[in-house]
Amino acid sequence: MKRPDEHIWSLFRRHLQQTLTYWSVFFSVGLCVAFLGPTILDLRCQTQCTLQQITWVFFSQQFFLLVGSSVGGLFSKTLLSSLSALFTSTLIISLIFTIIPLCHHVILLSIAMGVAGKAMGVIDTIGNLQLVKLYQKDSAVFLQALHFFIGLGALVSPLVVDPFLADDSCVLSANWTANSSSPDLEHLRNTLAGHGAALHNTSQYPLYTDGVVVTRVSYAFWIMAIMNLPVPTAVLALVFHERLVSCSRSSPPLLDKELDSSTSAKDDVQGHGGVFDCCRPEILRGQPATFFVIHALGGAIVFITDGIIGSYAGFVYTYAVSPPLLMGHKTAGCLDSVFWASVTAGRLSFIFLSYKYTAPLLLSICLVGVILVHSLLLIFYTSHVFLFIGTCVLGLCISSVFPSMLAFTEDILDYKGSATTVLVTSASTGEMMLQLLVGSVIQSKGSYSFLLCTTITSCIGFFLFLLLLYTHCVHSNHQPDSSRCVDLKEQPNSGGS
Template identity: 70%
Template sequence: MKLFDDRLWTLFKRHWQHTLTYWSVFFSFGLCIALLGPTILDLRCQTHSTLQQITWVFFSQQSLLLVGSTFGGLFKKTLQSSLWTLFSSTLAISLVFAIIPLCHHVIMLSVAMAIAGLAMGVIDTIANLRLVQLYQKDSAVFLQALHFFIGLGALVSPLVADPFLSEENCILSSNWTTNSSSSDLHHLRRARGGLAGPGVMLHNMSHYPLHTEGVATTEVGYAFWIMALINLPVPVVVLALMYNERLLPCSNSSPRLLDRDSEGPAYTDQGHSSVFSCCRLRNLQGRPPSFFFIHILGGAILFITDGIIGYYAGFVYTYAVSPPLLMGHKAAGYLDSVFWASITAGRLACIYLSYRYTAVRLLAFSLVGVILVQCMMLLLYYSSVFLFIGTCVLGLCISSVFPCMLAFTEDILNYKGCATTVLVTSASTGEMVLEMIVGSVIHSRGSYAFLLCGLIASFICCGLFLLLLYVQHVHSPCQSGIAMTETPKPGQP
């Protein structure tokens, strides 16, 4: 244990500036992904739009996030292009935060959030790729820390926004009484699941008379300006790394020639770009079938688990205030915060657990835990107390799946495939698609389907993981054979 810790510490000291830079850009990612939810109703007032119109802001952000995740690897060919892209993306997030208070039409707001979503997707792919490239077989610990910073940013931004959110109707209209506006706005603000996408769960809030004509009195713009300032040091950190690597025009010297250790001793850039470039024929020739199944199964697992995170955070409030629980709006409103806090705590704990256990063991424990806790929540569906307990345990169990699956899959493929790009894109797709699917099922079958959908998805995910372990067993001899054929004979260059 002591030798292992010393080795990791030595690696970190060698790459500390790169590592802290990638961690900081993920903090920027977390800030952006969590700020839209609690502020969306004030933004509706600012843009004088209807609920149906404002949901397109969510859709534009999530759609472009998927696009950015898919094509983000194109900007990773060299360290210079990666850092310039990260600098542009993090600076774009600060600029978007700054201009959102000036967007007084829903189309302008949708365009601004689309730009932010594109920047988030690019950050997601490049930071994961670069960290895996940097640490390779030791990347599990650092990936856990990387994804902890998403949770940290997601916890900070709602705290900043809360003092500036309107307690009563933020559009003054002579046709709406103060008492009704206050209670209705409070309920809608908590029901983030109803605002997850166009047409999803809008039936639950269509009877609330939210006016679009009148004087907007919201002060939410101050929250976005504060967040722009909080995020501003992140592009500065990226710029400092670029200066240190002599990648800026103002540098007096030419770019440093990084030795192979600084980019990973066995890493090759083959295939690590966009999803579509991974499908080029020259990158696929000579690959055994197990190579493709590993990508498909790993992507499918993250499609489901990140989808579970997305729809659970989106609909747990709606489930809690519906029969049979009928929880109070104030108590139910804490469930989403408990869930994200437990995810952040779980990723923090897994930084240490990754020292002690392999990624496959942590994955097995996490997926079994997700199934068990959802079984208990389904059996005790009438208990409000256990819903809080189950929400906390579910967040702890599912928190480490993404970084562990990324480290595990890249290790199977010996860091030569397109695993990172495929997994990041699959996770982004699942978070958007599964939330919409579950929302439609809840719409047609009732709120009880919320827990049932999660349990079914968890069993499917566990089955896919067992299949992945079998494919790994089949793939190992193939990988050894490929490595032997690629090793040059004595006397060959």
């Protein structure tokens, strides 16, 4: 019997090209996720619209990302359809990067961002599904790496964009003079990151909408379009590697019934499809009620944790510059970067931790850590230093919840249901809805309610996780051929050929 690390490396070498391709498409998602916040003011200048109008571009991207996540599973019935959807989606992202500088009206820009959001959602669902199909019970390590590449793309994107951002007003009005004042653009960009509140707060900034546009942000989008082009190329190369298309008449395309055993093994996981695929009669037949409850609990947990990520990233700046902290704009602007850097670092570290420890143990530590950090942030709410420390630790703790929960839920259900699609869709919904909820609460109750909301939701998430562990024990009693109730001490990936 192979040792766990040898087993993991053996699997990785066997599926090297497939795994690297799926990781690369998530780098595309990261590029697309992170550019909108820093460039929103320059895009406002380009479209010559008001701040209230441009913030709806955020909603367009988030809403259609949710739509893409929901329907992405429909393209995963066969390997060919999955790779075709990935190729189309990654190519669309490059095309969107190219045409964004040509969108001179906010409606056109919203449509473009909606198309990009749908492509991102499709990639999110299919990428997770394909890795689960490839590695099944050994998927935890590779899912951690997959989500690390989103963080990597999200770190690279602002670095590409930053040199091309306007340092002053990028729409020069006819009555503009050298003495004309403009708001602190860095402060305004960070405020707009929490777009749930931005719709109510931006009327105080009198920026020009008519005049000469002097923004240079187009170059950043064209650079990212070129950076992203190798990704659809890698997907296309994988299609040929899997012999799913023909280059000549002498070698016809493989039919489903002619697939070799290795290709068939990749598609032997049934039931992955739309978000409601777990409710199909043929899937539910013979399954206990806990089958559906596990889907619901897993979705609820990632709804909360991804919602916390989106809310914290969106509103930590607003919290920091408000009383009682009253942190400087430039210092507070670093908090968001610290948070995303710690999320990325956390996902990198959990790649190694996930094959030494079980997913339930990692989830327990992470969810308890999130509650403790939020509680300490509430206690030391006047400390600038602790806000930075807490932001860093929070990013490390919450970074791996989604991939660990996905691996754990699929393992409980023995890869029979559509847990991946349900969890991906729930995470996208939580990221969108909790930001709107927290933004509304901040407007009505003040900035301190920001930490109170995230603390309460993190406690609810941990309670739901405990309920999931109990449901797992009940579910395992109805499955005579399944594994026993979860053991937090058992090491994962115990080997096997």
